[in-house]
Amino acid sequence: MKDDKSTASSHSLLKTMGLRPTLNRVLVLDTIASSDKALTAREIFEGVTKEHNLNRVTVYRTLETLFDNGAINRTSCGDRIQHFCIGKTHSHFHCTECGEVKCIDNKELQFDEHSVMKSLPMQINSINLQLEGICDKCSHTL
Structure with missing residues (x-):
């Protein structure tokens, strides 16, 4: 299993979300x-099965429950x-070469989603900012 600190954090997050902290x-x-x-x-799935014998369907169902x-x-x-x-206040960068998706803190982008929500005359429930391009690792191999 992962270190005790991350496991405690996972337990806490699950309880905050009203979910039982099952092993899966x-x-x-x-x-x-x-x-x-x-x-x-x-x-x-590959990361989890290094430590515990879980089938693919269980992992997918667990992901759906955690997302929902x-x-x-x-x-x-x-x-x-x-x-x-x-994490909630971040955006994503998708490398179109290798397919990796990196999480980027919105503060690094100088993007304030609360300002955007306030500036529009409609109710915004969520903002999903996604950037696409070529990551540093791939740009060095081109």
Whole structure:
């Protein structure tokens, strides 16, 4: 299992969301939280099964439950593959070469979603800012 600090954090997040901190949920959340990028369901499945014997369907159902209850984010890029991450006030960068999706803090982008919500004459429930281009790693190989 991941370190005790991330597991405690996963337990706390699940309880905050009104979800029971089952082993499957904690393992999936720990796997997502330990990554510096948004992960596909396959990457999460591969990460979880390194520590625990879980089938693919259970991982997918757990991801749906976590997403439906607001514990994780889900984004779909140009490749239509869903990526999962934790955190609310960030955007995503999708590399069109390697397919990796990075989470970027909106403060780094100088993007204030609350200002955008206030400036428009309609009720905005959420904003999904997605950037596409070529990441540093891929740009060096071109």
